[in-house]
Amino acid sequence: MAAPRVTIQTADFDLGAEVAALRAGDPGVGAVASFVGTVRDRNGGQGVQAMELEHYPGMTEKAIEAMIDAALQRFDIRAARVIHRVGALRPLDQIVLVAVTSAHRGAAFQACEFLMDYLKTQAPFWKKEHTPEGACWVDARVSDDAALARWGIAAGNAGPAP
Amino acid sequence: MKVRVRYFASIREALGAGETLELPADATVALARATLIERGGAHAAALAHGKALRHALDQVLCDESARLAEGAELAFFPPVTGG
Numbered sequence: 001m002a003a004p005r006v007t008i009q010t011a012d013f014d015l016g017a018e019v020a021a022l023r024a025g026d027p028g029v030g031a032v033a034s035f036v037g038t039v040r041d042r043n044g045g046q047g048v049q050a051m052e053l054e055h056y057p058g059m060t061e062k063a064i065e066a067m068i069d070a071a072l073q074r075f076d077i078r079a080a081r082v083i084h085r086v087g088a089l090r091p092l093d094q095i096v097l098v099a100v101t102s103a104h105r106g107a108a109f110q111a112c113e114f115l116m117d118y119l120k121t122q123a124p125f126w127k128k129e130h131t132p133e134g135a136c137w138v139d140a141r142v143s144d145d146a147a148l149a150r151w152g153i154a155a156g157n158a159g160p161a162p
Numbered sequence: 163m164k165v166r167v168r169y170f171a172s173i174r175e176a177l178g179a180g181e182t183l184e185l186p187a188d189a190t191v192a193l194a195r196a197t198l199i200e201r202g203g204a205h206a207a208a209l210a211h212g213k214a215l216r217h218a219l220d221q222v223l224c225d226e227s228a229r230l231a232e233g234a235e236l237a238f239f240p241p242v243t244g245g
Contacts, residue, residue, distance in 0.1 A: 037245055062221055063222075095245070120242075121242065122242070123244050124242050126170060126239070126240065137172045156216075158214075
């Protein structure tokens with residue numbers, strides 16, 4: 001059975017183990033690019049004590065699978081892996097992993113950024129931050145829509161619908 | 163026809179996890195939203211026109227003109243903030 005490309009989990013992940021698994025047995029790989037997103041202790045000047053991540057089970061996995069298919073079509077890459085955590089998280093915790101393998105570095109760098117930009121605005125996750133002033137849902141950022149627009153894709157998330 | 167409505171994040175906190183909605187055949191997402199808003203109260207506030215809201219039909223993002231079918235799963239949620 002093929003290794004999963006997308007996992008949504010409450011547990012932490014091990015970047016080294018995931019990269020090793022992604023490139024295992026593929027001597028055509030000459031480059032691995034990875035991105036790990038982590039929980040900051042501040043957002044917009046407010047202290048963040050904890051965070052909760054909610055998702056839409058089923059849709060989230062399908063949406064990210066479709067993003068990986070899009071990355072495989074668009075870039076000369078060999079494999080990609082996405083892990084996103086949900087549930088209760090605290091500052092310093094890892095939230096998300098994107099890892100991509102390719103023959104040469106350019107495609108791996110690009111596809112890794114493409115997948116993160118895509119995920120930020122099109123995968124159904126929602127963050128709720130707990131601060132000394134109380135809990136509040138994080139607002140979507142227009143800058144994340146702009147990041148996806150660089151790839152020629154209209155996000156329509158934070159900004160007005162296309 | 164009946165469709166299954168689901169809510170997430172701030173909208174789930176206001177309206178609960180979801181409900182079943184009776185709609186005329188060939189109804190659109192826009193009509194479903196308007197029907198829910200007509201109930202007033204928490205529905206009118208959470209789904210108000212002009213509020214940033216996204217929707218998915220059968221677990222795929224869609225726009226308000228998308229047509230629903232019997233048994234469809236329609237989700238309303240705020241802009242996404244993962245990653």
